[in-house]
Amino acid sequence: MIDRNDHRPNSPSPDDLDPHVVEAMLGSLRHPSRSPDVTARVMSRLGYEPVSPRRARHWRWMVAARRGGFTALLLLAVVVGVRLHLHSDDARRPAEITVPDAVHSAVQQKREKFEGFLRTIRTLSPRSAPVTEPPQPDATVDPQAVAPYGWV
């Protein structure tokens, strides 16, 4: 479409075209000449070459593996970093002994000790007086005898 407001001095109008030229252009369009396909060569020069489907699959696999490896490496680095941070002095983590834990364990320990005291005290009995040994039977006496007697 012609812009009517375009007043540039060198812009040709359709009326300015030579009819012969126009006819020649239309003729070449009607009968295009057969020229060699140079697409592959051009694309090759640009760095693009056709490959076999097998090779293409191989390359796709290689790309995916490279990306996966890189991601794994990145994750590993993050995990190591986090762990290093958690074990560093700057990391915020629960104190080795928190106040609630310390109070709980102290109360528990003292309670167990007290209960132990009570158990022992409850089962305590004074040491009894030494028991006199009962008289041992005289081995020289025959218990089966009508009246016990000893060998002389």
Place this chain on the structure above:
Amino acid sequence: MLRAMTHTASIAAALLAVAATPALAMPADLPVISPATAPAPPAADAPAPGASALPHSAEILPPDVDFLLQIDDGAILRKQLENRPLTTSLQGLLTDERMIAAWSALSAQMKMEPLDLFDRYLGSSSTLAVRGSGFSAQWVLVLHIDEADHRLLRERMEPQVVAAGLQKLLEQNVVMTYVRPRLIIGPQEPDGLFKDVVKRAEGVIEGGSLAEDPKLRDASTIRPGSITFFTRHAPPMGGWSLLTASLTGERLLVNHTGTYDQAPVPPRSRPLEFDAGVLENLKKCSLMAVLEPVDEGGGDAFWAALLPELMLDRDARTNLKDRTILMVGQEEGRMAEKPFDMLYPTFAFAVEVKDPVAAAADQDDLVEGAVRGANRRYGELGRFMLAVPDGAKLEQSAVRRIDLSQLAKALVGDHPFADTVSLNYTVVTAGTTSWQVYATDADFLNQVVDALKRDPPAGARRGDWASAGFASARRLGSHLDSWRAQVNSFFDPADVETVRDFLESVCRLAEGVDHVEWRLDQPAVNRLRTEVSLELAPPVTR
């Protein structure tokens, strides 16, 4: 520094122990039985009008809380208890290195001295509440702090925000929320109790509160204190106890009330009002004395089963008056006939009687019957044979004496202490009343008789009590301390270490208290009220 940390870390535990001591109490203006030591204002045992011992934190606690310890004015209490031997004793008994280290680490993170941290955050009002027990126990800590202190806590501890208004203190494994003026702290995984308390503090009430529990109406009958302790008891005793304590000068006053499924003391045989003034005269000669109403049944079931001859007959029971007194004294083993390095205990028992003449005859009959019974039932088993007294041959006023050393040897072994044991008895008349007195030592009997003969101090308090008594804690401590070297002689080697540890703990605790007095009311079979006064040993200046 270390001492300060030790002190601070143990304060809460010490207060807990003081609050948990079962037999403490006596309102601030209640005469401690001794009118000489405590003026007796009118209506002394009634709390101030409108006052209730129910802890204010009960308003935000659910009704099914099982344990509550509330300490008001903790900073003031800490200063009052500073350098007192009792505090030192409790520190040793209740704290350990881990508590000191934990509190020290928290103080360092808050960039404060341990004592300052205590005063600032636990010094106003702090409450620990627990629901359930064992592994399923839920807990919450409520501290009254102002906004500036809350801001400071956030600045220094840098809590992690885990939800709207809920923050986590990573280093302490706890969560907290501030509902002005309360800082509510709970476990890392907020449990039901924490959430219940937060809801109540925010005004979203669900299911009432502990303060509305009708069972706690008794709280209004005892005097409020700066320490309040509430606990429910496991079966078979069951029920609950509420205890308050406050420090007034040198005296720690503790009030307790409780209702039980099965009361820990047997019910009285009859309601009785009696005066406890007689105890005042016994303080000099006794380490401890317990005054109780006379048992009209005529004897304890245990003794009746052991020796039925101890049961009184109908006439003897009719002659009994109001009171009985059990006394514990001490004698010096180094002064004994066969000296030994130990203070040994002596016991005395007095029964108030109406007619002293009949009482003397009853006493002779009772002892004679009991000695014959003991010889017959246990003489052969215990290899003893006690001499049977013949009271008829003695004047009524003469002191009777039976040697019980053989019986003592059968019980405690062949220790020189056994040689000191005897049964001494007589009847003494003092003013308008008379007492049958029995003692395991002749000297102690004489001291008790002298004390009973003296008039009780004027203005002695009367009351409807199930029991009243006193203990000279410091003297008891020294007494028990002298046993430690002799433990080998009385107990099996396997028990020796435990007994020594126990004695040491009791002695350390006793060092902190000069004198204890108590009285126990039993308004109903399953209800108890206790009032105890502890005269604390004075602070040690360094």
